[in-house]
Amino acid sequence: MANLDLEKLSIDKIQAGFSAGDFSSEELTNAYLEKIKNDDTNAFISINEQAIAQAQAADKRIKSGQGTVLTGVPLAVKDIIVVAGLRATGGSKILENYIAAYDATVIARLKEAGMVVLGKTNCDEFAMGSSNENSSFGPVLNPYDKTRVTGGSSGGSAAAIAANLAPVALGTDTGGSIRQPAAFCGIYGLKPSYGRVSRCGSMAMASSLDQIGPMANNVKDLAYLLSFMAGFDDKDASSAKAKVGDYLSALHSDAKKLTIGIPKEYFAGDIEPDIKKALEEQIEKLKKEGLKIVEVSLPYTDYALAAYYLLMPAEVSSNLARYDGLRYGGSDLADKELSLDNWYKEVRSIGLGAESKRRIILGTYILSAGYYDAYYKKAQKVRTLIKQEFAQVFSQVDLLLTPATPTTAFKLGDKAQDPLSMYLSDVFTVAANIGGISGLVLPIAKDKNGLPIGLQLLANAFSEEKLFNLASFIENLNK
Amino acid sequence: MKFSKEEVEKLANLAKLKLSDQEIDLYQKQVEDILAYVDKINKLNLADIKESLSGIDNNDLKPRSDKVEVSDPQSIKQAGQLKDDYMVAPKVFDI
Numbered sequence: 001m002a003n004l005d006l007e008k009l010s011i012d013k014i015q016a017g018f019s020a021g022d023f024s025s026e027e028l029t030n031a032y033l034e035k036i037k038n039d040d041t042n043a044f045i046s047i048n049e050q051a052i053a054q055a056q057a058a059d060k061r062i063k064s065g066q067g068t069v070l071t072g073v074p075l076a077v078k079d080i081i082v083v084a085g086l087r088a089t090g091g092s093k094i095l096e097n098y099i100a101a102y103d104a105t106v107i108a109r110l111k112e113a114g115m116v117v118l119g120k121t122n123c124d125e126f127a128m129g130s131s132n133e134n135s136s137f138g139p140v141l142n143p144y145d146k147t148r149v150t151g152g153s154s155g156g157s158a159a160a161i162a163a164n165l166a167p168v169a170l171g172t173d174t175g176g177s178i179r180q181p182a183a184f185c186g187i188y189g190l191k192p193s194y195g196r197v198s199r200c201g202s203m204a205m206a207s208s209l210d211q212i213g214p215m216a217n218n219v220k221d222l223a224y225l226l227s228f229m230a231g232f233d234d235k236d237a238s239s240a241k242a243k244v245g246d247y248l249s250a251l252h253s254d255a256k257k258l259t260i261g262i263p264k265e266y267f268a269g270d271i272e273p274d275i276k277k278a279l280e281e282q283i284e285k286l287k288k289e290g291l292k293i294v295e296v297s298l299p300y301t302d303y304a305l306a307a308y309y310l311l312m313p314a315e316v317s318s319n320l321a322r323y324d325g326l327r328y329g330g331s332d333l334a335d336k337e338l339s340l341d342n343w344y345k346e347v348r349s350i351g352l353g354a355e356s357k358r359r360i361i362l363g364t365y366i367l368s369a370g371y372y373d374a375y376y377k378k379a380q381k382v383r384t385l386i387k388q389e390f391a392q393v394f395s396q397v398d399l400l401l402t403p404a405t406p407t408t409a410f411k412l413g414d415k416a417q418d419p420l421s422m423y424l425s426d427v428f429t430v431a432a433n434i435g436g437i438s439g440l441v442l443p444i445a446k447d448k449n450g451l452p453i454g455l456q457l458l459a460n461a462f463s464e465e466k467l468f469n470l471a472s473f474i475e476n477l478n479k
Numbered sequence: 480m481k482f483s484k485e486e487v488e489k490l491a492n493l494a495k496l497k498l499s500d501q502e503i504d505l506y507q508k509q510v511e512d513i514l515a516y517v518d519k520i521n522k523l524n525l526a527d528i529k530e531s532l533s534g535i536d537n538n539d540l541k542p543r544s545d546k547v548e549v550s551d552p553q554s555i556k557q558a559g560q561l562k563d564d565y566m567v568a569p570k571v572f573d574i
Contacts, residue, residue: 101553194534208533306517331559343569345497364490380530420512436534
């Protein structure tokens with residue numbers, strides 16, 4: 001099995017390989033673990049020592065005819081999502097030795113389907129960053145150019161797929177953390193609608209915005225994963241009871257019936273010329289295929305990022321208060337002889353990174369008396385405007401087509417000293433989180449340096465079928 | 480938007496963070512820049528707009544009914560120090 005080809009493996013290919021007896025889940029898992037050992041992108045923080053045992057169990061299940069389409073398929077998991085018995089660091093020093101006590105709901109569901117967890121992927125600390133440079137475990141290097149970032153915060157998951165260290169992965173997306181690294185690493189990523197997937201077991205960053213989603217080498221694998229991940233969970237009060245769609249059938253729906261909106265505001269600002277050109281060419285190709293494409297306007301787009309950088313830090317400052325060095329480890333970071341107050345300060349100052357501290361300070365300010373009305377309340381109102389704007393536009397069109405990012409992967413260190421310019425790399429992705437809608441990024445071209453260019457599709461909340469339908473059409477068209 | 484060093488120190492104290500002088504200087508400048516950027520929402524007339532707590536309107540968020548459960552010992556196993564199944568914390572008062 002030495003020559004098992006892991007290049008851009010799809011779930012269909014894996015299952016075909018199992019059925020034909022070309023390889024077992026154990027052999028496949030072993031091949032990935034070997035490749036992870038020699039990884040030079042820093043994509044993983046830890047490896048699942050039980051992966052082989054899980055793969056052996058999957059092989060038995062496949063033999064007995066009781067398998068699902070996911071049985072035996074290896075999965076990489078962002079280290080924000082807990083897997084029972086595995087270290088869960090959240091990319092932070094403060095949780096360096098924390099072992100998760102339970103499975104996140106998505107993990108329980110995917111394990112039940114028979115998936116094999118390879119390990120936990122690197123990410124920005126508590127999912128806060130757009131370059132993966134905020135990880136306490138070092139940045140992840142972009143497999144396309146190791147002097148460049150992967151994007152963030154799900155940079156490890158994106159790199160793992162791009163470098164063929166895993167066929168599929170889980171990420172989390174609060175303002176673009178699945179879609180932006182997917183674009184930078186030339187892979188496929190889905191942010192489901194808010195409430196579509198249970199957040200139970202995902203370390204909370206900004207609870208009103210966070211969603212777990214799949215990342216893969218193709219559209220169909222996103223659909224496979226979401227089919228198993230989606231659905232109400234009584235452990236997450238914000239998870240929705242809305243019916244889970246038939247995502248696989250959606251891949252074959254007639255895309256020519258769809259109306260696509262091009263929001264002019266997304267093409268007006270600073271976008272790299274290669275990205276603009278790739279998008280325009282893609283739009284022309286779709287027009288030639290007979291798809292109906294119209295220009296639309298989302299005038300509040302410019303305010304979405306501002307609202308995001310008020311709502312998100314406010315929620316972060318509350319959510320990160322739980323890391324006190326007492327309940328989740330980190331107790332070795334300070335001297336127990338200190339008074340409790342000084343102890344908290346000491347542990348948190350050593351255990352938390354610069355971006356976390358910055359957002360805690362900002363969020364504490366936004367929520368403090370006198371500024372709450374001026375900032376937080378207003379940002380909640382801007383959220384209403386953005387929701388109304390999306391509702392209005394989705395009454396005219398089925399989907400929106402936009403660039404995923406204003407630039408391709410930038411150089412490591414380029415924006416590390418300037419948080420505001422880093423924040424601007426989320427400019428096309430945050431509105432979907434604020435509006436609670438769904439979004440999918442797929443690779444469509446490369447720039448002059450050979451770096452991937454991503455296209456973003458946005459659909460209304462609980463309309464993931466439309467994303468799969470059009471994304472699959474574009475994927476096939478570009479083949 | 481002016482944002483003073485004293486304000487950073489006050490916020491750090493509220494948020495239980497100990498910052499070095501260098502960090503205070505840095506965050507003062509950076510937070511000031513970020514606040515200048517987000518201030519654009521003040522251009523909007525929001526007087527008659529309702530607030531939204533999340534992107535989804537129809538989530539029927541209801542509290543679960545209370546029930547007594549014995550907590551899973553696993554959940555506190557990670558605490559630095561345990562005594563009779565209780566976590567040991569540094570002293571709160573100097574007596």
